[in-house]
Amino acid sequence: MKITIQNLGALKQATFTLGNLTIICGSNNTGKTYATYALFGFFDSWRKIFTIDLPDDNINQLLAEGVVHIEVTQYIDHAQNIVDEGCKIYAKHLPTVFAASTDRFKDTTFQVVLDNKDIQPASSFDWEIRVGNAGLFSLSKSKESTKLIVTLLVEKETVKISKDAIRRIISDALKDIIFGHLFPNPFIASAERTGAAIFRKELNFARNRLLEEMGQTDKNTDLKDILSKEYQDYALPVKANVDFTRQLESIAKRSSFIEKKHPEILADFADIIGGEYTVTRNDELYFIPKGKKIKLTMDESSSAVRSLLDIGFYLRHMAQPGDLLMVDEPELNLHPENQRRVARLFARLVNLGIKVFITTHSDYIIKELNTLIMLNQDKLRLKRIAEQEGYRVEELISSDKIKVYIAEEALVKLDGSSRKTRCQTLIPADIDSELGIEARSFDTTIETMNRIQEEIAWGIE
Numbered sequence: 001m002k003i004t005i006q007n008l009g010a011l012k013q014a015t016f017t018l019g020n021l022t023i024i025c026g027s028n029n030t031g032k033t034y035a036t037y038a039l040f041g042f043f044d045s046w047r048k049i050f051t052i053d054l055p056d057d058n059i060n061q062l063l064a065e066g067v068v069h070i071e072v073t074q075y076i077d078h079a080q081n082i083v084d085e086g087c088k089i090y091a092k093h094l095p096t097v098f099a100a101s102t103d104r105f106k107d108t109t110f111q112v113v114l115d116n117k118d119i120q121p122a123s124s125f126d127w128e129i130r131v132g133n134a135g136l137f138s139l140s141k142s143k144e145s146t147k148l149i150v151t152l153l154v155e156k157e158t159v160k161i162s163k164d165a166i167r168r169i170i171s172d173a174l175k176d177i178i179f180g181h182l183f184p185n186p187f188i189a190s191a192e193r194t195g196a197a198i199f200r201k202e203l204n205f206a207r208n209r210l211l212e213e214m215g216q217t218d219k220n221t222d223l224k225d226i227l228s229k230e231y232q233d234y235a236l237p238v239k240a241n242v243d244f245t246r247q248l249e250s251i252a253k254r255s256s257f258i259e260k261k262h263p264e265i266l267a268d269f270a271d272i273i274g275g276e277y278t279v280t281r282n283d284e285l286y287f288i289p290k291g292k293k294i295k296l297t298m299d300e301s302s303s304a305v306r307s308l309l310d311i312g313f314y315l316r317h318m319a320q321p322g323d324l325l326m327v328d329e330p331e332l333n334l335h336p337e338n339q340r341r342v343a344r345l346f347a348r349l350v351n352l353g354i355k356v357f358i359t360t361h362s363d364y365i366i367k368e369l370n371t372l373i374m375l376n377q378d379k380l381r382l383k384r385i386a387e388q389e390g391y392r393v394e395e396l397i398s399s400d401k402i403k404v405y406i407a408e409e410a411l412v413k414l415d416g417s418s419r420k421t422r423c424q425t426l427i428p429a430d431i432d433s434e435l436g437i438e439a440r441s442f443d444t445t446i447e448t449m450n451r452i453q454e455e456i457a458w459g460i461e
Contacts, residue, residue: 003018039357249279
């Protein structure tokens, strides 16, 4: 899957491919977070913005005969067109994603190009629409068939649902069959997550804004006008973080596939943060340090504990194979050793089938990933080093699973131009199976520091 963006924040034009592990490095204010937020917004909203038009004949046949067979391949043939139209709609939706003025995105484009080999229908699909305890419709597709079978489960005379609603239901099913395996379910930990952990109960954006406006109204103001407004002063990923932390009590009742099948990962994560999170029945969030009989609130806990809160709850209660875990600056508030351990955690998640997307300023994370790449070879010497240094086989990662991009200025041939222009973009970094990732944005700074220190230590008066 290839994503191309134009005129998005600092990024004039950039193209990147989503890998199993995707990394964007670069200096501050180079467009890393813009690319991350835009991608999250797309994956979060594609079901709403994609349009699949169904002919009236399908709906009429369902209501008349109680069943209709819809050929899925006729829509697969137009999958890229459906995506293209959805991307145009999404580009207009970007001001809402970033909670910014429309003028800032008037020239922005967002394009997703699918790999033809990946445009295949899901092998099977089952969905039942119920009203109370009664089934209304069933929608199913078997592994052997290319047809979606929609069946009316009640007498057609008793159906109290509009044709438009039926059309939307069938359209949603077709979207999941065609695109559900292509677009992962995203979970994001934004750079603002530390503050959200402390003020999770106070941060109810919509309610606070609504109460503020209601308190400023006069007698002639129609409250319906206020209630019908959309209140979003924060970017969608930040709002998603706040909503997540505010629902921890109900989230804590779920179990991820990691908790069920790979508890050793949770044990390693507990070592990284030095304890465990817990939520009481009264929705009180605490951190329990390892080996101690005390409970700390979030404002009493370390910044590292707050920084990893979202990721910890996601791993234990939400994670499923095929997800996309997006982390803006995972190194926030972490000691270099824990930055290395987080890199190893990401590699394990990738090997378990969770895609990971990060932006980072951390040379420790990149170098640790390099170690995992270089050790992932069938050589006795490397196996001995891995064993001596405590690396596990499940932490090692293949270089072909990783995509790395450097956010920087470069000569780019802009669409519609015959000449290259120097502008902000994303440049793919070289990744070698024996040498790892060439992250020159870090290397230049490290080399400069080494040169200065060598001059101080060994320079001649």
